[in-house]
Amino acid sequence: MELVGKVNNYDWGKLGTQSEAAKLAALNSSEFKADEKTPYSELWMGDHPSGPSVIKSSQVELGKFIADNNGNGLIGDLDKLPFLFKVLSIRKALSIQVHPDKKNAERLNAERPDVYRDPNHKPEIAIALTPFDALCGFRTNEEIEKICTRLPPLSELLGSENVKLLSTGAKGLRTCFEKLMTSPENLTNACIDAIATKYTSVLQEMGLLESFNKIKRDFPGDSGILALFFVNLIRLQPGEAIFLAANEIHAYLEGDCVECMSCSDNVVRAGLTPKYKDVACLIEMLNFEGTPPEMKLFKPTQIDECLERFAPPIKDFAVDKLSIPSSLKEYNLKLDKYGGIMLVLNGERQLVFSDGKELNVQRGSIIFIPGNIGENLTLKVKEGKADNFQGYIAKYNSYL
Numbered sequence: 001m002e003l004v005g006k007v008n009n010y011d012w013g014k015l016g017t018q019s020e021a022a023k024l025a026a027l028n029s030s031e032f033k034a035d036e037k038t039p040y041s042e043l044w045m046g047d048h049p050s051g052p053s054v055i056k057s058s059q060v061e062l063g064k065f066i067a068d069n070n071g072n073g074l075i076g077d078l079d080k081l082p083f084l085f086k087v088l089s090i091r092k093a094l095s096i097q098v099h100p101d102k103k104n105a106e107r108l109n110a111e112r113p114d115v116y117r118d119p120n121h122k123p124e125i126a127i128a129l130t131p132f133d134a135l136c137g138f139r140t141n142e143e144i145e146k147i148c149t150r151l152p153p154l155s156e157l158l159g160s161e162n163v164k165l166l167s168t169g170a171k172g173l174r175t176c177f178e179k180l181m182t183s184p185e186n187l188t189n190a191c192i193d194a195i196a197t198k199y200t201s202v203l204q205e206m207g208l209l210e211s212f213n214k215i216k217r218d219f220p221g222d223s224g225i226l227a228l229f230f231v232n233l234i235r236l237q238p239g240e241a242i243f244l245a246a247n248e249i250h251a252y253l254e255g256d257c258v259e260c261m262s263c264s265d266n267v268v269r270a271g272l273t274p275k276y277k278d279v280a281c282l283i284e285m286l287n288f289e290g291t292p293p294e295m296k297l298f299k300p301t302q303i304d305e306c307l308e309r310f311a312p313p314i315k316d317f318a319v320d321k322l323s324i325p326s327s328l329k330e331y332n333l334k335l336d337k338y339g340g341i342m343l344v345l346n347g348e349r350q351l352v353f354s355d356g357k358e359l360n361v362q363r364g365s366i367i368f369i370p371g372n373i374g375e376n377l378t379l380k381v382k383e384g385k386a387d388n389f390q391g392y393i394a395k396y397n398s399y400l
């Protein structure tokens, strides 16, 4: 079943045809035309009420179609898709955020439904499509201490007594981060200005100048700029991934990625945003264990010569990456009873389902694969059109 995805235009999106989300959307639907001055931030694939995909042939919303056919095994024994699948194209940094675990999500939703509208948790995985910069997880205490030594305005802001506490582990880190997030704006601004004017060569040596300038440009005067010195800066190459578990501090800075997450809207923001910041709540739930950046990369499992699987330690989703070389005329994909959503990023193939049905797909195609169509799906090269095929499939994580 071919789907039409939903594009949105948040201000942080890449403009016009620079946006991978817009490029794919234009190939996905002939009705979509990118305007070069408009930001295209995300392409949503799924049944989330805020941006439901529709079935191309009938224009029926996917969620409605699944609900109406409940019991037919379209998504196994589930009653709605547990994940939301997206392409993100980021020009301007996204807010520093954390997603609550299920228990906290339920509590926040019960206490303040106006701000926290969703009782579900929201772990997420981001797989880079282009070089992709993100902040992810706290740096080790040693590293933050080192940065403070090299940037006196930062240690001054935090207070040397607090900086000393960094050697005591997670509690010291919490004290320093809380101090940063609760310092008055005039002090954080003075700190940012002092670093920007007197310490550019130090930032350059630490490999942080470019990102510091970018965040400062995107969010002038936001204390979240200084979070760069607390949180790991990670540059993903295409195909590399990070997994954001509950309570993990993160922010996406720039680039294009596919993202899959539990179907939820649950975000607690801490900076780099004009939206509501809930610092007390954030401090309460954050994971203050510092880790080196290389430990933040989430590695896939190689299933066969063409298939890599990103299967995080939660049930809601897994993402398969399919890379079929032009030399392989036929590839047999094993399906399970939960089906999934496939996004084609490159190449063209004839899909042949177990029931004999066929479908031609190419870059920009979004396919809902029902869970009740048998165990095999064959991807065949089209006559005279041998090319490298690449696609991602979001699915229920039945592998745990």
Ligand SMILES: [Zn+2]
Residues within 6 Å of the ligand: 097, 099, 124, 244, 250
């Ligand atoms: Zn997030």
